[in-house]
Amino acid sequence: MSQTEQQLLETLSWRYATKQFDPSRKIPDATWEVLRKAASLSPSSFGLEPYRLVDVRDPAKREALRQAAWNQSQVTDASHFVVFAVEVPFGVAQIDAFMARTVAQRGVAPESLAAYRAMMVGTLVEGPRAQKIHTWSSNQAYIVLGNLMAAAAQLGVDSCPLEGLDPVKFDEILGLKEKGLATVCALPLGYRLATDKYASLPKVRKPLGELFLEI
Amino acid sequence: MSQTEQQLLETLSWRYATKQFDPSRKIPDATWEVLRKAASLSPSSFGLEPYRLVDVRDPAKREALRQAAWNQSQVTDASHFVVFAVEVPFGVAQIDAFMARTVAQRGVAPESLAAYRAMMVGTLVEGPRAQKIHTWSSNQAYIVLGNLMAAAAQLGVDSCPLEGLDPVKFDEILGLKEKGLATVCALPLGYRLATDKYASLPKVRKPLGELFLEI
Numbered sequence: 001m002s003q004t005e006q007q008l009l010e011t012l013s014w015r016y017a018t019k020q021f022d023p024s025r026k027i028p029d030a031t032w033e034v035l036r037k038a039a040s041l042s043p044s045s046f047g048l049e050p051y052r053l054v055d056v057r058d059p060a061k062r063e064a065l066r067q068a069a070w071n072q073s074q075v076t077d078a079s080h081f082v083v084f085a086v087e088v089p090f091g092v093a094q095i096d097a098f099m100a101r102t103v104a105q106r107g108v109a110p111e112s113l114a115a116y117r118a119m120m121v122g123t124l125v126e127g128p129r130a131q132k133i134h135t136w137s138s139n140q141a142y143i144v145l146g147n148l149m150a151a152a153a154q155l156g157v158d159s160c161p162l163e164g165l166d167p168v169k170f171d172e173i174l175g176l177k178e179k180g181l182a183t184v185c186a187l188p189l190g191y192r193l194a195t196d197k198y199a200s201l202p203k204v205r206k207p208l209g210e211l212f213l214e215i
Numbered sequence: 216m217s218q219t220e221q222q223l224l225e226t227l228s229w230r231y232a233t234k235q236f237d238p239s240r241k242i243p244d245a246t247w248e249v250l251r252k253a254a255s256l257s258p259s260s261f262g263l264e265p266y267r268l269v270d271v272r273d274p275a276k277r278e279a280l281r282q283a284a285w286n287q288s289q290v291t292d293a294s295h296f297v298v299f300a301v302e303v304p305f306g307v308a309q310i311d312a313f314m315a316r317t318v319a320q321r322g323v324a325p326e327s328l329a330a331y332r333a334m335m336v337g338t339l340v341e342g343p344r345a346q347k348i349h350t351w352s353s354n355q356a357y358i359v360l361g362n363l364m365a366a367a368a369q370l371g372v373d374s375c376p377l378e379g380l381d382p383v384k385f386d387e388i389l390g391l392k393e394k395g396l397a398t399v400c401a402l403p404l405g406y407r408l409a410t411d412k413y414a415s416l417p418k419v420r421k422p423l424g425e426l427f428l429e430i
Contacts, residue, residue, distance in 0.1 A: 005249045008369050012256035012362075034220045036427055040420050041227035043364065045378055047419050055429045085428075102419045135350050136378075139357045139400075143376070146361025147227075149258065154223050161358070163260055163351075174430055181428075185354075204262050204317045205255050212251055213269045213300075213396075215276060215389055 015153040020196035038151035050137035054083040068169035078188030085181035086137035230368040235411035236293040253366035265352040269298040283384035293403030300396035301352035
């Protein structure tokens, strides 16, 4: 096994759903900026990024969110707490914002994108996927979630995906509805406490032959 | 920026949704085994892994899948083609299989897990999430998808997430329904062709200040 391959598996094995964060340890600003960029480099369907990552800094809001998340200590104890929220409703305005980004960042003529725009509007806004648009956008948020956890682990930063939360209360506490956003899941990031017994438990996984199915 | 941080961002920037794979280049078996392990190390809700990764080797099936995926060349041209399928229905049997894995892999007594089991059955099978269980399980599959794309990039392996496919036809072609599985998305993996013009296009992304929202 190459050194890169070994490091990859060691990093992913080191990662675990951190239960106890060290409240005294903060992610340095420079490291956080790298993680923000890593999240931004995540792929998404058509590149639309139908989500925002809410970086909750306000301690009072963190405390309120903790109450809306089964009082899980990670919400307040982790260095950073990111709420993954999808854009609602997702429609033509979001697609046109993407078009504008493409024109600006690739230097192409808007007319050259007309067919691509029509295809996206057709499939996402008017087509069969429109009925499941919230599932589609939350799926995209989960790609970022997976990517960000892997990136954090590479930098020695712990995390813990949180789905056990009340999304409606989260939206209220953070004022997301007014911003056209809806909570999907959350990710505290920081550094594990040495006493967190979950760090050393063997991972429970399907054997590779059960996870993978060769056809 | 540390060397690790720099490498992380270079790797994620190198990744792009590969449109043209080199059909002559195959992922070595040893590399593929590392990627399988990387996928297995992905986190999932409660550790339940409510999915399987279908590694389609049969060229005739790959050709049929391509027809059910808008004739996208990656389906047949990439070295490997993985279909992400979730377990349906997801119920007590899947939770009990996880219980058995936990007992075997952590060496704990089944009785010690009774409360944990009851909580999972309560929330996933009998509780409010039962109505959205397919969204929940597909979300978990997308975490693996994000993680696997990041791991592949680290090893210099290209990929391209595919949602533009007919999941019902995929299930038929692969006989997944009889196996209690349902297609969610797919990922061809392999090596880009030097002529793929998409490799060098600048990535279109929300500025960091639009992707992140500080509160």
